[in-house]
Amino acid sequence: MPPRIPILTCLRATNACSAARNGNSLILPLRPFSTSTPTQAKSSSSSKSKRRYRDPYALAQARARKAANITRQAVLTKERAEAFGDPARGKLTPFVESFDIGRDPSEDTLVRLDHFIKPDELEDQLEQSSSLMTPIPVSRDTPGYAEKTPEELEEINKDNVKRVHREHENVKEVMKRLLNLDNGSSKGRYRVNIQRCVETFGRHKTDEILPPKPRAIPISAFNSPEAAKAAIERLDREPREVVERKGPDTGSSEVQIAILTAKIRSLSNFLDTRGRKDKVGKRDLRLLVHRRQKLLKYLRKKERGGPRWQRCIETLGLTEATWTGEISL
8 A cells, every 4th residue: 555645735734714614623824933912022122121310410411421522523523623733725824825915015015016126217217208298388489389479489498398398297197097007907917926936035134133043962972961062062152154155045945935936826726716617727737736836945954943944934824734644725
């Protein structure tokens, strides 16, 4: 007799009505794995884990401490950002602000002129033109004035002098307006700013007003404090080397840094207003900032943080962000 193979029953829950209809009343529906409904499970879990009592006064104190900490952190972040400065602009100083007009605000407008003309040259030319424009007195011998009386001739000469003087004053006013930097282009202001940077930071003038940089102490002197102190005293007694310069100094690091600062300010003002989509201008700004950073690092190392370095960064308003770390604009 062949063996009986049991048929696998379906694991699906069987309907009671269909089971009764089939005549099998002993088949019961399968129950889920959980022995309780979700509502019963939630109520049981909440009853097991009771909430811990927390003092509302302590909660209010914790929230107040958190709010005060967040406010203080925001203030400190702002102060650190201001102290670190902007890598391109730095801090605004009167000297840097004067780059916009090409002269010191306290100076007269005729102290620095456009088109490579000096004030004394302008005065000489105006005096020469005034002498050339002086009218020749008329007399009866002058053609066309033979029938004039002496009173009429004198009146004519006075009128001619007044007319020429009036024309000369008009010419002076026209020349002043043409040569005024406020009415000129940015190219003329940039040229004058270069001259101002050379006059302000050139070593042919700063050598007379700035003390020399600190001397380098030999490495062997650091073995003991007494040796280092003796080396410093010995170096202070030695005479300093006097550098003889021929003409103005235009190539020192501080002069080039000042000229680059003038370029960076002019380009930054343009990019902030009209050149927001100028990608080439933004790339040029990055190159100028990186070039200035390289010169600043060299000057700081060369001068050992001396008076020349301090005067340069204070006058130009340069902060630590202009020479520290990686600059990305």
